[in-house]
Amino acid sequence: MDSLFEYRNCPSCGQNSFEVLFESNMKPDDFNVLFDYSMEEHDSQESVEGYLVPGKEWGRHVKCKNCQLIYMNPMEKVSKTNEYYSKAKNTHAPTIRKSYLRTAESQVSLIQKYANGTNLLDIGCAQGFFLFGASKAGYTTKGIEIAQDAAAYAIREFGLDIEAKPFEELQFAENYFDVVTLWQVLEHVPYPLMMLKAVHRILKPGGLLVVSTPNIETIPAKILRKRWWDIKRLHINQFTTRTLTDILQNTGFKNISSTSYRGFVSLSILLTMMLKYLGVYEQLKALFNPDYVLGRILNKIMLVYSSKLNHCVVLGFK
Ligand SMILES: [Zn+2]
16 A cells, blocks of 8 residues: 555645644545546547546645645655656547637736746646747747647647656756746645756746646635545645745745736536536536537637636746
């Protein structure tokens, strides 16, 4: 059993003193399955079947007594989760494309307000929607994406420059980038302080870092606790605006502040998410899933929301 897990000190302050918030709900056998429901393969070319699944499995969550960061401890072995990410399927990309491209426009506007140069790196760039928006706005972009399928999509659809490898395996020159972005990535990273230190090194002096993660201090998270949709097996760090600010501070970033952007979601995706969360998706999926007629129509209706509803967004400078 122990060979499946890795214990961590607090991934932000490095101390090893914590209280247990809640225990894991996974049985020993669950950990032997590499691919869980949320990313399983399926036939459809355009589908959200395996996408946006609320967390039904989670590991033990603890809270650091020193800095209050909430993190999973133990977590699953890095080699195993990396294999999982690398093989994750990308069949939902056509469905989410329009809303993610619109979200990218407001993320790019945010960057434009603070960045001093145009050499930009996006770590965990997924299908490249944000990078495509940034390149249209005149940025010289580079992306890193461990999921082979999503990286191939970004290259094929948008002609982007993507490295389909883990960040740790790549070498970048010191003081090279003007901007580094981490959109919904740090909650997945086993040793986020180490990653942020490497990011700090490759940023130019005065360079901008933007990090966004789910926020465990939002009202839904407080009410739903371990039933909150962002408590899930692959989310091994749970930040708040304060703990995200702290980890940037611990890394050496300066002039740190919190911000937000406008996100877009189609009505069909929103309804699909709600049905999945309520556990009635299978019975009702023909109504809202964009793979079916009504869902296809609803997928054209865009709703706007503030990232504050579910995320913390923090920026800092080298
Ligand atoms: Zn800590």
